[in-house]
Each structure stands twice: as structure tokens, then as C-alpha cells.
Amino acid sequence: MGQLSPPRKESTVAERKPVAVVVGATGGIGRAVTMALSEEGYALCLSGRDEAALKSMAAGLPDATWWPVDLDDAVPDVPLDLPDVDVLVHCAGVFDSGTVYDMPESQWRQVFSVNLFGVVELTKKLLPRLRAARGRVVLVNSTVVRRSAAGRSAYAASKEALRVFAEALHQEELDRGIRVTTIYPGRVATQMQRTVRRGEGGPFEPSRYLTPETVAAAVLLVLATPPDGHLTEFVLKPAR
């Protein structure tokens, strides 16, 4: 006689889908992260500045809303109907190049506004919902913080500041159950990398870069870490 399988437990309470907010959802990495999380069964809130693009992306997903935010401007209030947030992934960012001597202050301010101040403000606004869900925050940083920053001082400085922000947030929120992870990708085949390569005067060679999907896989890896562990940060370089 075969072994009897245990009776299936009937759930009386409908299980809540985990909720993820992806900032910069319309970008190369943001889009891949959005798709990966959707396939994992997350309900999504897509954030970014292009409302039409967010709306049309959301329409193609099984469970998604959108929250237009221009990180270079005041971050609007969180939509009232947004439930507790299990995962916040920061994928928005801008790149700018120029020497310290040449780059005007306005450019420095714009890079910091999007890559740091907007991220800080948006995270602050979501903290009550993240605390309620003991959520995770994943920040897409860059290996630029570990390399020469010549010719890209504003971008590198903003990413270094983002690293410190993540570290502080991690220490401050750990006892409330929030876990913060920074991922440092090398070159990724996106629009931003096209801009980087144009500035470097070299060809765009996607076969030598990470795909956005690989960065998304790294985000899933972070989220799959068992609760007794915490991937605080890691570097993800192209294998070629």
C-alpha cells in the first residue's frame, strides 16, 4: 500500500500577495526587475516620471498600479491605496560625465537630486509601509564607487553617498525588521550604458556587459535569502 499523503490544509484566510514598488520601472534594469517580480507573483507598484509609460506597462501585467514620481522634484505623497510594502527596489538614476573643472554646479545638483535626494525622500515616505511589512529595500548602485571616478565625479560621488545612505538605513531600521541591500553592478546593456560609452568614445558592446535580466536575477537572489540571513551588499560583474 502506498503511503498516505497528509490531508491538505484548507486556508481560511485569503493569502495576501507580496507587494513590491519598483522605482525607475521604465528603465532597462527597472523593467527587467519589474518583469521578474511579476513572474514571482508580486503585486507591483511601478514608479518613475513617465506616467504614460508606467500606465502602459502596468496594463500588460497581471497585478500592477503606478505612482508617478520625478525624483528631481518634490516626491508626491504615497498613493492612499498602496498596501504595506514588502519590497522596494530603487532602479532609477541618471548618469552625467565631465571633469571637476568643467562640470557646472547645476549638473552636480541634478545628479545628486535624482541619484540621492529623491531616493532618500521616496524611501522616507514608504518607511511606515515597509516597517509594517518588515520589508526589504534593494538599491541598485554601481561598481563606479570602487573604481576610478575621473571624468564622472558627480555620478560616482552620488553613488558613494547612496552607499552610505543604505548603510545608515540598514543600521537604523534593522530592529524594525527592515533589511537593506546594495547591489553594485558593472556595465549593464541599457540606454544608460549607451550614454556612458558615447562619453568614453567607445562602441556599445552589449555582449560584453551584464543583461538587465541578470541584475533582476540578483534582486531575486536577495529576496530569496532565508530570514535568518541578510545579504547586505554584493558586486555583480560581467563574466566576459
Ligand SMILES: NC(=O)c1ccc[n+]([C@@H]2O[C@H](COP(=O)([O-])OP(=O)(O)OC[C@H]3O[C@@H](n4cnc5c(N)ncnc54)[C@H](OP(=O)(O)O)[C@@H]3O)[C@@H](O)[C@H]2O)c1
Ligand atoms: N547601465 C549600467 O551600466 C549601470 C551600471 C551600474 C549601475 N547602474 C545603475 O542602475 C540604475 C538603472 O540604470 P539603467 O541602466 O536601467 O538606466 P536607464 O535604462 O537609463 O533607466 C533609468 C531609469 O531611471 C529613471 N529616471 C531618470 N531620471 C528620473 C527622475 N528624475 N525621476 C524618476 N525616474 C527617473 C528613468 O526614467 P525615464 O525613462 O523617464 O528617463 C529610467 O526609468 C541606475 O541607478 C544606474 O546608475 C547602471
